[in-house]
Amino acid sequence: MDEIVFEDKQLESKIWKDRDLVRCRFLRCKIRGMNLSEMTTKDCEFDECDFTGSNLSSSNHRSSVFLNCKFENSDLFAAKFELCRLIGCGFEAANISGISIIEGDWSFANLRFQILDGLNLKGVRFKGTDFAGASLRKCDLRDCIFDEASFFQTKLQDSDLRGASLDKVDLRSAEWKGAKLDIGQAVHFARCYGIEVE
Secondary structure, three states: OOOEEEEOOEOOHHHOOOOEEEOEEEEOOEOOOOEOOOOEEEOOEEEOOEOOOOEOOOOEEEOOEEEOOEOOOOEOOOOEEEOOEEEOOEOOOOEOOOOEEEOOEOOOOEOOOOEOOOOEOOOOEOOOOEOOOOEOOOOEOOOOEOOOOEOOOOEOOOOEOOOOEOOOOOOOOOEOOOOEOOHHHHHHHHHHOOOOOO
16 A cells, blocks of 8 residues: 655644544645544554544554644643653643553654653653653652763652663752662662762
8 A cells, every 4th residue: 555645734634534544644734623532543654644633532542653743732631642652742631641652663752841750661761861850759660761961950869760771861859769770760760969889
């Protein structure tokens, strides 16, 4: 089946009606203010697309790619992303409560001030992701990649970070009470405070 490509389009609602998207590409498309609830995508690519104000609640995405997309003020309540890449995407003022993220790559995403409490995010790649002011309480963060991420005033109470990579992450302003760390992470934590561990 040939790949369907939409480029530099202002997309209309009828494109999405009763349709599961498989192997479609959307390049620099405006998908603003649309009702996309319960839509599904598989092996699709969205590159620099604008989903501002759209309803993607209960949508289901598998092995799809979202590169530098905008989800400002969008509704992703109970959306599911499985083995997806959402690199460089912005979620300013978006509703992502109840979201499900199964593996995948969310590097360099903007998740500032988002509430992700209680999620199982094991193994997800978050390199360079901005979690400033976000809440990740009681999350399973084992084996995640957080290299170069921002944890400025991030709430990590009672979360499990064992096995996660924290290279070049400043841990000093985050809230850690009850969090689980492995030995290597504990050493890194100490060094952030200028403590030498031998």
